Amino acid sequence: MLNLARRSALQVTVNGSAAPRALSTTAVKRRPSDDYFEKHEIPERLQHVETAESPKFFSMVEYFFHRGWQVIEDQLTEELKSKETLEQKRLKVKGILGIMEPCHNVMEVNFPLKRDDKSWEMIRGYRAQHSLHRTPCKGGIRYSSAVDADEVKALAALMTFKCACVDVPFGGAKGGIAIDPRVRGRAKGGIAIDPRERAKGGIAIDRRGRAKGEMAIDKKGSPRSLQLYSEHELERITRRFAMELAKKGFIGPGIDVPAPDMGTGEREMSWIADTFATTIGHNDINAHACVTGKPINQGGIHGRTSATGRGVFHGIDNFIMEASYMAQIGTTPGWGGKTFILQGLGNVGLHSMRYLHRAGATCIGVQEFDGSIYNPQGIDPKELENYKTENGTIVGFPGAKAYEPKDDLMFEECDIFIPAAVEKVLTASNADRVKCKIIAEAANGPTTPAADKILLDKNILIIPDLYINAGGVTVSYFEWLKNLNHVSYGRLTFKYERESNYHLLGETLVISTLVISTLVISTLVISTLVISTLVISTLVISTLVIPTLVIPTLVISTLVISTLVITTHVIPTLVVSTLVISTLVRPVDSVQKSLEKCFMFVDPNDPDFLKAILERDPDVFPYPRLESVQESLERRFGRVGGRIPILPSEAFQQRISGASEKDIVHSGLDYTMERSARAISRTATKYNLGMDLRTAAYANSIEKIFNTYFVAGVTFS
Known part of the structure; x- marks a missing residue:
């Protein structure tokens, strides 16, 4: 049925009653064709989610x-x-x-594990590929006892929209193994007890379950062994799971590229890469x-x-x-206070805190899961990190x-x-009950639609x-490109950029010195000629006209003209010369020493002076290095007497040396987050979404994925 009369507020029926939605149609700008479209409705199976x-x-x-x-459909049409x-x-x-919504592929695997104690256990793993509009698919692998099909499907879908939001050309995927990867524990009564669990009657009691025989019951009612996995067992689980993914076409440089997630890290990724490279991918240079x-x-x-x-x-x-957003939530822009x-x-939490x-x-x-700490005066990240590393917990x-x-x-x-x-x-x-002003969702899906x-x-x-936790997949994209290119970022250009920067500084110094010297000498010569000409003219005219006024007129004219010329030309030229040279010259020597080398220890009348400038004689003009004059002056304030030392700041020295791989990665990540934030803000403004940045981000992602499907077409449809 055509939507001939727009409702002022979009409503969905929940349990027979009309409940207002967070997103109202008044937040969407009307178009001339609005009356021709039937407004997209939330599917009935999802209406309870609100x-x-x-x-x-x-x-x-x-x-x-x-x-x-709902926001983007009319515009796309x-x-x-x-x-x-x-x-x-x-x-x-x-x-x-409609193609974007469901998961395209979901795999569940089960395989046996022979434990170190000779017992056997069945391991269950999942991998979901939500969207193949871009390949390869991208998403982490997590080790958690809570992993199930619904979770990996949700995380895979979120990865699809996350990659599109920050313009990373991947589809979305996610995987996991339903195990608890913790390896730290102590034996008690033949049962391993994790420091975060308590013993009761010789049986380990998990924080989420109660003891039952020698097994604990988790929150879903399923038995869960409290015997922890050794590193050797985790390696066998990881390598076997990698083989299962490879055999079924769920991993590969151009197919599906996993990454670390909850309970996994560099170690597990290294095991997976080695397994793939030495088996299925042994002939693939990009393995x-x-x-x-x-x-x-x-x-x-x-x-x-x-x-x-x-x-x-x-x-x-x-x-x-952004002052506009901060004004809406009643606070001031900036990090101060x-x-x-x-x-x-x-x-994620530790680095965010840092x-x-x-x-x-x-x-x-x-x-944390085992306790919370609070200090209104502030908690030092480094001290907390060291304490947790030593004790395995933040408690205490x-x-x-x-x-x-x-x-x-x-x-x-x-x-x-x-x-x-x-x-x-x-x-x-x-x-x-939440009293904060900003919520930054560093975790995946921490907020329900109702909340x-x-x-x-x-x-x-x-x-x-x-948007906000897309930093991981963004840098993963950079790593993937590095692996395909088989060269580190900056390796081919680092030395060249460093020497080019120093060379440009050297040329700047030489040219500046040459120009300034020429200006000074020219000014002095011209001033001398002008004064001499004016003196002679005054003398001649005065002698012919009023002989008695020759001497007074000559003296006064000379003084006045000399003062004007020196004030107007010579002094400003010298001041500018000093400022320019003190800014450009040298890092090791002070500005004063540099000026001495340029002017006090060199005779401008020396015929070899110009040659020394052009050839950059190191005895006359030492090869310059970069320095932070500002930092040096700040160090100098408050001291009495002595020369001002000009020393390069560490950050400035690193800048002039060229960009390292880490610099390039950080710059690329910073730019990606900044550009994506601007795009989200523009969309929120365009559709009058106010502070509903989530809907704006989804709308951006949907539009990009739609354009990919529309241009590429749908195969075999």
Whole structure:
């Protein structure tokens, strides 16, 4: 049925009653063709998600996708370049958008593991490929006892939209193995007990289950062994899973490229790369590009470990510096005086904490699964990291007090809350208790649709997960390109750029010195000629006219003209010369010494002077190096007497030396996050979405994926 009369607010029916949606149609600009379109409705199977306390993860992603669909569909139909009728265009748009929603491939594998104690266990693993609009697919592999088909499908879908959001040309995928990879524990009564568990009657009690015989029951009611996996067992599990993926075509440099995720890291990625390269990919020169997040000596890239945390920082930075957004949430732009609470101190949380701390924000609380700590005066990231490394937990950290109940820490008042742990931590039952002004979703899916609506109504700025935690996949893309190119970033140009920069500085010094010397000498010569001519003219005229006034007139004229000439030409020229030279010359010697070398120890009348300049005689003009004059002057203030030492700052010296691989990676990541933030802001403004950045980000991603499908076509359809 045609939507002839637009409703002022979009409503969906839930349990027979009309519930207002967070996204209203008044937030979408009307177009001339609005009345010709039937407004896309959320599918009935997903309508409960808007109010559900704990919906399925994949259903959450689907729901957010349909919200973006509602915003972008009309524009895509109108801008479709074809000779088809409007109705035909509309059907085509709906058809292509419908392709984006489901997972294209989902694989489940089961294989046996012979444990070190000679017992046997069945291992279950998953890999989901959500979209093949771009290949290869990209997504991490996680080790967690909570891994199931719904979770990997949701994460794969999120990866599809995440890659499109930050313009990384990958499809979305995700994988996982349903094991707990923890290896630290102590034996008690023949059963391994993790430090985060407690013993009761000789049986280990997991924090999420109760003891039953020699097994624990997890939250889903399934038995879970408390015997932890050794490193040798984890390697066998990882290599076998890699083989299963390879045999079924779920891994390869141009097919599907995994990466680290929860419970995995460089070690596991190295095992996977080695397994693929020595089996299925033994004839493929690009075999090690089958996975990213590898160690540096195995083809990894500098900056990958901290990439997601660095991306979180830049994601927040791009919005916290925007006065318009900060005004809407009632705070000032910039990091000064901002406080934040972190949930989860894993790889992402730790690096996020570091970067925010360096920017000037203060961490006042950290929440982990085994406890929370709080200090309104601030928590030092380095001290906390060292304590956790030594003790395996943040509980008991001397730089903060324990917070009870631990799960309520995220409701403390702060400027920024960073959920960096698991999904669905903000729900309909607790969202109204949140007192922060900004939520940076470093974890995947931490906010349910119901909580999202409540938080937007509370005027809280939510920086969505598909944008803010895309730093990892962005740098993984750089690593993948490095592996395909078989050369490190900057290796071919590093030395050339460094020498070019020094050479340009040397030329600048030589040319400046030559020009300045010429100006000074020319000014002095011209001044002398002018004065002499004026003196002679005055003398002649005065003698002919009034002989008695010759001497007074000559004296006065000479003094006046000399003063004017020197004041107007000579002094400014010398001042400019001094300033230019003091800025350009040398890092090792002081400006004073450089000036002495240029002017005091060299006779401009020497016929070899010009030759020395042009040939850059090292005895006359030493080869210059870069320096930070500003830093040197700051060091000098407050001292009495002596020369001003001009020393290059470390950062400035690194800049002039050329960009390293790490510099290039950081620059590429920073630019990616900045450009994507601008695109999200433009879309939010274009459709009057206000602070609903999530819908804007999904709309951007949907438009890019749609254009790929439309231009490439659909095979065998």
